[in-house]
Amino acid sequence: MVIAQSHPVASPRDPAAGAGAGAGAGTRLEAVDVSHRFDLHGEPLPVLEHIDLTVEPGEFVALLGPSGCGKSTLLRLVAGLDLPTEGELWVDGRRIEGPDPSRVVVFQDPTLYPWRTVWRNAALGPEAQGILRQQRGRIEDVLRLVGLSTFAKAYPHQLSGGMAQRAALARALVNEPSLLILDEPLGKLDSLTRITMQSELVSLWQRSGFTALLVTHDVEEALYLAQRVVVLSDRPARIKAEIVNERPYPRRRGDPYLTELRHRVLAELGLDATW
Amino acid sequence: MTNPTFEDVAVAPPRGAIPTVRSPVDRSAPSGLVGLLAAATWLAAAGTIRYWPDVPEVSWDRTEEFALLLAAGASTIAVLTIAAQWLAPLRRVRSAAPWLVVIGLIFAVWEVATAKTAVLPMPFFPPPQAIFEVLIDDHKRLLDCVLASGKLLAGGYVIGATLGFVAGVAIGWSVKAGYWIHPILRFIGPLPATAWLPLAFFVFPTSLSASTFLIALATGFPVTVLTWSGVAGVNSTYYDVGRTLGASSRFLVFKVAIPAAMPYVFVGLFMGLGNSFAVLVVAEMLGVKSGLGWYLQWSQGWAAYANMYTALFIMALVCSGLITLLFRVRDSLLSWQKGLVKW
Ligand SMILES: Nc1ncnc2c1ncn2[C@@H]1O[C@H](COP(=O)(O)OP(=O)(O)OP(=O)(O)O)[C@@H](O)[C@H]1O
Ligand SMILES: [Mg+2]
Numbered sequence: 001m002v003i004a005q006s007h008p009v010a011s012p013r014d015p016a017a018g019a020g021a022g023a024g025a026g027t028r029l030e031a032v033d034v035s036h037r038f039d040l041h042g043e044p045l046p047v048l049e050h051i052d053l054t055v056e057p058g059e060f061v062a063l064l065g066p067s068g069c070g071k072s073t074l075l076r077l078v079a080g081l082d083l084p085t086e087g088e089l090w091v092d093g094r095r096i097e098g099p100d101p102s103r104v105v106v107f108q109d110p111t112l113y114p115w116r117t118v119w120r121n122a123a124l125g126p127e128a129q130g131i132l133r134q135q136r137g138r139i140e141d142v143l144r145l146v147g148l149s150t151f152a153k154a155y156p157h158q159l160s161g162g163m164a165q166r167a168a169l170a171r172a173l174v175n176e177p178s179l180l181i182l183d184e185p186l187g188k189l190d191s192l193t194r195i196t197m198q199s200e201l202v203s204l205w206q207r208s209g210f211t212a213l214l215v216t217h218d219v220e221e222a223l224y225l226a227q228r229v230v231v232l233s234d235r236p237a238r239i240k241a242e243i244v245n246e247r248p249y250p251r252r253r254g255d256p257y258l259t260e261l262r263h264r265v266l267a268e269l270g271l272d273a274t275w
Numbered sequence: 276m277t278n279p280t281f282e283d284v285a286v287a288p289p290r291g292a293i294p295t296v297r298s299p300v301d302r303s304a305p306s307g308l309v310g311l312l313a314a315a316t317w318l319a320a321a322g323t324i325r326y327w328p329d330v331p332e333v334s335w336d337r338t339e340e341f342a343l344l345l346a347a348g349a350s351t352i353a354v355l356t357i358a359a360q361w362l363a364p365l366r367r368v369r370s371a372a373p374w375l376v377v378i379g380l381i382f383a384v385w386e387v388a389t390a391k392t393a394v395l396p397m398p399f400f401p402p403p404q405a406i407f408e409v410l411i412d413d414h415k416r417l418l419d420c421v422l423a424s425g426k427l428l429a430g431g432y433v434i435g436a437t438l439g440f441v442a443g444v445a446i447g448w449s450v451k452a453g454y455w456i457h458p459i460l461r462f463i464g465p466l467p468a469t470a471w472l473p474l475a476f477f478v479f480p481t482s483l484s485a486s487t488f489l490i491a492l493a494t495g496f497p498v499t500v501l502t503w504s505g506v507a508g509v510n511s512t513y514y515d516v517g518r519t520l521g522a523s524s525r526f527l528v529f530k531v532a533i534p535a536a537m538p539y540v541f542v543g544l545f546m547g548l549g550n551s552f553a554v555l556v557v558a559e560m561l562g563v564k565s566g567l568g569w570y571l572q573w574s575q576g577w578a579a580y581a582n583m584y585t586a587l588f589i590m591a592l593v594c595s596g597l598i599t600l601l602f603r604v605r606d607s608l609l610s611w612q613k614g615l616v617k618w
Binding site: 124 | 530
């Protein structure tokens, strides 16, 4: 797998081949009847209910749902940061019992360590795994890829919001994840940076072939990026609908097919009155 | 078309240039006139000391030398002020100029109120040249005292800060450590370290070890509490990030919890240093027969008030020097905080 070429691949992958499928580096993710409850003031708060979800290797799946329904919770379970109250999660036939650097999360906030420079933040994974020495070149490559090489020595507070989010993305990509978990990674960006980052995410994913699980509030973003959009209900979250988007990449934002899908997704979310 | 990279669209910074934050406060330094005024006040103080006759009852050995010293100070200030006109690095003198004026005035007023008119009663309020005399004539003993105090303080402070830091991290990190250490801390911590004094001098074999213990105790409590709250207050997503990237708990403690808690640790170190000064002086007065605290006590016993003021002066110098040093250490270790908090 090669993510961090100094020169981007000249021509995008053959659109007909189905993006991301080629590299075969992605993992297969399976959630089997997953339910999760929190404890709120002594009362059980059911957040996820009977989630059955399979994500094929190299697939790009987006999760959409109302605020507070449990999307981040599901991602935490997939990352192995929490264990589900009921049900099981599997990657490539192995049960998820804890976090693993092959499943990296890009959190809702950049969560960079303020006491580390951008370079040292990006180096976090290799350093934690004790393989920093072999990976030095790679960190530089990834920083170049996200356009932050000139800011390698800057501290997080010296970055703009978009740059910080790109640094967080670099920190994840350095680990060559086979499953990239994205929790509204672009949520706080301005719309221009956002559009750029979306295109860049797609080409990254196409080049590397990881499996991607993305949470977003933005229906358009979900449809532009993902091959499948999973719509969750209000809390406790169940899977309400799955909408497959067959459009090949690169996609065009003005595509009438995407507009039509958007209508369908909004209808599933109960928001089509404004259509 | 090739894939667009972020760099194409994102506003590219000038190569190699990382924007540095500049302090918005850039007070224009006082003009050279203030510097010359400072020189004038120092010269006036020197003249007062040299030519105004002392009250008849007492006399001091080094009046002349002290006057000369002030005069030398006056000419140095004048020369630097004038040279700063052309030499930019000397401009810093100018920002000190208003204070130098005040210091010159203080010397003059102090001298007149004591040696020249005895408005302030004599043995209790020595003139500046008396302090100067002590500094020169008793410098050997003073130096010994500074070294003795320094050794005692350093030993107690380093032990207290180290143990406090370790205990704080342990409580903040491990539930088990918290279970055992926290109640002890709650119960014993608020007790002023000096309350242990009688017991300590009785239990420990030497007064030095007893004092070291007391200073360590006084330092350790705030360091423990603040390190603990620093570690306990670390944003839990920092740990989530670390864990998903394959960090061991060792890594989480040393590379996440501790660096994140450092700003708090330093607050504890500052409080501990203040406490340790207080305990040091008391311990030296009551137990160890050396050090600046002891010198204070001793000079008071002999009614040698000039010696007492000298010791106070040196003590202030040493304490503020140590605080400044700790600030320097903090500034270099926590430089990442610049721009995050009001520095
Ligand atoms: N540690 C926790 N303890 C108790 N309740 C929690 C905890 N974490 C989350 N919750 C609750 O679980 C529900 C789902 O939270 P979650 O963060 O998964 O929502 P979300 O779908 O990601 O929302 P958003 O889109 O606004 O980010 C919320 O009602 C929240 O209050
Ligand atoms: Mg969320």
